[in-house]
Amino acid sequence: MDSxxxxxxxxxxxxxxxxxxxxxxxxxPTLGLLISSFRTADQIATSGWWRALFPSEQNxxxxxxxxxxxxxxxxxxxxxxxxxxxxxxxKISRWGISSREIDAFTPGETAELRRGGxxxxxxxxxxxxENTEEFTGNRGARIFVTAELPPEFTFDNYxxxxxxxxxxxxxxxxxxxxxxxxxxxxxxxxLVAAFAAYALAWMDFPGRALLIAAVVGLLVVPLQLALxxxxxxxxxxxxxxxxxGVWLAHTGFGMPLAIYLLRNYMAGLPRDLIENARVDGATxxxxxTKLILPLSFPALASFAIFQFLWTWNDxxxxxxxxxxxxxxxxxxxxxxxxxxxxxxxxxxxLATAAFVSIAVPxxxxxAMQKYLVRGLLAGSVK
Amino acid sequence: xxxxxxxxxxxxxxxxxxxxxxxxxxxFLDKVLCPPRGPNAGRNINRxxxxxxxxxxxxxxxxxGLYLAYPVVETLRLSLTERVPGGGxxxxxxxxxxxxxxxxxxxxxMRNNMLxxxxxxxxxxxxxxxxxxxxxxxxxxxxxxSLIFMPMAISFVGASVIWKLVYDSRPxxxxxxxxxxxxxxxxxxxxxxxxxxIPFWNSFFLMIVLVWIQTGFAMVILSAALRGIPEETIxxxxxxxxxxxxxxxxxxxxxxxxxxxxxxxxITITVLKVFDIVFAMTNGQWETQVLANYMYDKLFRANxxxxxxxxxxxxxxxxxPILIWNVRQVRNEGSPSLGGD
Numbered sequence: 001m002d003s004x005x006x007x008x009x010x011x012x013x014x015x016x017x018x019x020x021x022x023x024x025x026x027x028x029p030t031l032g033l034l035i036s037s038f039r040t041a042d043q044i045a046t047s048g049w050w051r052a053l054f055p056s057e058q059n060x061x062x063x064x065x066x067x068x069x070x071x072x073x074x075x076x077x078x079x080x081x082x083x084x085x086x087x088x089x090x091k092i093s094r095w096g097i098s099s100r101e102i103d104a105f106t107p108g109e110t111a112e113l114r115r116g117g118x119x120x121x122x123x124x125x126x127x128x129x130e131n132t133e134e135f136t137g138n139r140g141a142r143i144f145v146t147a148e149l150p151p152e153f154t155f156d157n158y159x160x161x162x163x164x165x166x167x168x169x170x171x172x173x174x175x176x177x178x179x180x181x182x183x184x185x186x187x188x189x190x191l192v193a194a195f196a197a198y199a200l201a202w203m204d205f206p207g208r209a210l211l212i213a214a215v216v217g218l219l220v221v222p223l224q225l226a227l228x229x230x231x232x233x234x235x236x237x238x239x240x241x242x243x244x245g246v247w248l249a250h251t252g253f254g255m256p257l258a259i260y261l262l263r264n265y266m267a268g269l270p271r272d273l274i275e276n277a278r279v280d281g282a283t284x285x286x287x288x289t290k291l292i293l294p295l296s297f298p299a300l301a302s303f304a305i306f307q308f309l310w311t312w313n314d315x316x317x318x319x320x321x322x323x324x325x326x327x328x329x330x331x332x333x334x335x336x337x338x339x340x341x342x343x344x345x346x347x348x349x350l351a352t353a354a355f356v357s358i359a360v361p362x363x364x365x366x367a368m369q370k371y372l373v374r375g376l377l378a379g380s381v382k
Numbered sequence: 383x384x385x386x387x388x389x390x391x392x393x394x395x396x397x398x399x400x401x402x403x404x405x406x407x408x409x410f411l412d413k414v415l416c417p418p419r420g421p422n423a424g425r426n427i428n429r430x431x432x433x434x435x436x437x438x439x440x441x442x443x444x445x446x447g448l449y450l451a452y453p454v455v456e457t458l459r460l461s462l463t464e465r466v467p468g469g470g471x472x473x474x475x476x477x478x479x480x481x482x483x484x485x486x487x488x489x490x491x492m493r494n495n496m497l498x499x500x501x502x503x504x505x506x507x508x509x510x511x512x513x514x515x516x517x518x519x520x521x522x523x524x525x526x527x528s529l530i531f532m533p534m535a536i537s538f539v540g541a542s543v544i545w546k547l548v549y550d551s552r553p554x555x556x557x558x559x560x561x562x563x564x565x566x567x568x569x570x571x572x573x574x575x576x577x578x579x580i581p582f583w584n585s586f587f588l589m590i591v592l593v594w595i596q597t598g599f600a601m602v603i604l605s606a607a608l609r610g611i612p613e614e615t616i617x618x619x620x621x622x623x624x625x626x627x628x629x630x631x632x633x634x635x636x637x638x639x640x641x642x643x644x645x646x647x648x649i650t651i652t653v654l655k656v657f658d659i660v661f662a663m664t665n666g667q668w669e670t671q672v673l674a675n676y677m678y679d680k681l682f683r684a685n686x687x688x689x690x691x692x693x694x695x696x697x698x699x700x701x702x703p704i705l706i707w708n709v710r711q712v713r714n715e716g717s718p719s720l721g722g723d
Binding site for chain 1: 392393396397400401404405408412431432434435436438439441442443445446448449450451452453454456457460509512513516517519520523526528529530531532533534535536537538539540542543544545546547548550556557558559560561564594597599602603606626651654655657658661662674677678681682687690691694695697698701704705708709711712713
């Protein structure tokens with residue numbers, strides 16, 4: 001197309017640049033949260049996540065070793081050591097010994113300590129304190145440094161959110177609750193809908209057209225309408241709030257899309273194939289299980305992804321049909337909303353919790369994007 | 383029992399139950415009820431063929447009827463009644479609707495919902511179309527599309543957290559950690575803004591979240607539609623000396639009008655049901671209320687099932703034109719919009 005589209009090279013650059021701009025615009029918000037989930041609470045609160053990728057200049061308050069480590073060298077009492085661990089590469093630009101003047105000295109200069117003696121700090125964080133008399137007290141001297149620190153990331157947040165037995169215990173549990181909701185709520189509607197879709201596509205019976213129209217009509221019914229009537233119904237028949245209720249609800253709500261997608265796909269399978277099987281004496285049940293199901297794999301996969309994403313990401317249905325007052329069965333989305341309310345400022349917890357819940361759908365998305373796209377197109381473009 | 387084990391067990395029971403029903407009911411039909419042998423073999427085969435579709439359909443129809451059709455009727459009934467303190471219901475006619483119409487919060491939700499209905503489908507479709515067109519001819523187009531499509535997999539709640547960080551605001555003296563405020567200050571803004579508490583405009587900041595999610599959907603479908611346009615029409619336009627913009631607006635867009643409509647209506651349905659974003663980000667404070675969240679408030683906070691059901695019926699009413707259009711589309715072999723979720 002390029003050759004005859006009459007496009008100027010300038011226009012091509014504009015196209016590339018605009019696409020790049022849009023992609024950055026779309027990715028940056030997610031990237032921000034992802035990076036934040038690997039930073040400590042202090043880092044998140046004091047600097048934007050976009051600074052985390054570059055070495056940053058920070059003001060730190062450190063302390064020298066305690067006086068008890070001093071040694072006597074040629075009549076001088078000496079304390080020396082390093083301000084940073086061996087694994088850190090740090091560039092100190094200024095340092096000081098008073099909180100009022102944290103940048104009083106450059107590396108290599110020598111400062112007079114208030115309690116007697118001198119101190120020298122070099123650019124790499126090595127310090128040496130000298131005194132003609134013995135250092136006293138039981139704590140080291142405070143040293144203020146302005147230093148360039150390399151980017152630093154931590155997995156601690158994930159450790160806390162997923163495995164800590166303390167306050168955040170329920171995120172690990174919520175993960176399993178979500179999984180427990182999702183898997184049956186994905187598999188059961190597929191099974192139920194596949195049989196119905198086959199009947200609607202390949203069996204003749206009175207009322208078929210009407211049923212198809214009804215399914216399409218129900219596609220758009222907002223599930224909001226179902227909340228109270230069904231909650232009442234579940235309470236009346238004794239299911240109450242729980243996994244069974246939420247599976248049934250998801251099965252019902254996913255049913256129109258499932259039937260619609262699968263019927264469309266099955267109706268497109270070659271007629272000869274099914275007629276031949278019938279002539280050969282196969283029962284409808286055999287045709288369905290041995291022929292239709294395997295051939296419909298792409299459609300089954302695309303609906304499975306839809307339903308999986310939708311049940312995994314759902315908040316409303318779980319809130320209404322699953323989560324009871326004890327909160328034992330809370331799902332991740334609900335847990336995150338609770339965190340937003342109670343710990344809205346704790347970004348390290350929030351970001352990590354959100355990413356734990358986002359990670360699984362993202363993996364599914366990137367692994368099975370082909371089927372997802374195919375499913376969308378099967379439903380909307382003919 | 384650990385939750386994991388319990389989950390696995392229930393999955394097994396659920397799936398086995400399902401498979402069991404279909405297998406056993408078919409066996410029962412073929413072996414016991416209408417065996418295709420003996421003196422009545424012919425009649426039995428016909429009978430079995432009449433019954434079998436309903437065996438296949440029964441669980442699906444039961445689920446559809448109970449979980450979607452019945453609630454519509456029941457919600458309508460609830461919206462016309464009121465719970466009596468001792469138990470039971472009392473017919474109150476349109477009182478619930480009148481009570482709802484007298485509440486400023488309801489009209490705020492209606493106004494916001496109308497804004498959402500205009501802005502989100504329009505922006506998502508426009509961005510989707512733009513990306514679809516731009517990525518059509520570049521080599522890394524698929525990577526770009528994949529990244530813009532990605533938010534589709536993220537939950538509304540997850541997206542809310544993501545965007546809350548974008549909109550975060552710190553006092554002026556501190557470093558901003560929300561990128562929007564950082565950019566705002568960088569480009570000459572004076573004080574950091576708390577974006578989600580500025581009435582009227584905050585609704586737009588919430589809408590951006592949904593546009594961000596839905597653009598990928600619009601893009602995927604419109605991109606396929608663009609590819610489906612016959613090359614000859616474009617070649618002819620080029621020969622006639624049309625410039626790229628004319629080709630896009632005069633040749634391509636008119637040919638995919640039907641698909642644009644499907645995308646638009648599908649996003650409209652999603653917008654009407656949007657609950658999680660508002661619930662998680664502002665919970666309807668600072669004049670950001672929308673119908674779905676208003677309804678949730680009424681049902682589960684105020685415990686007022688009458689008004690809650692009435693507001694659910696308002697959502698249903700707004701969806702109805704699309705429902706009718708959908709059914710007619712299918713009758714005419716067109717494409718309906720997908721409600722799904």
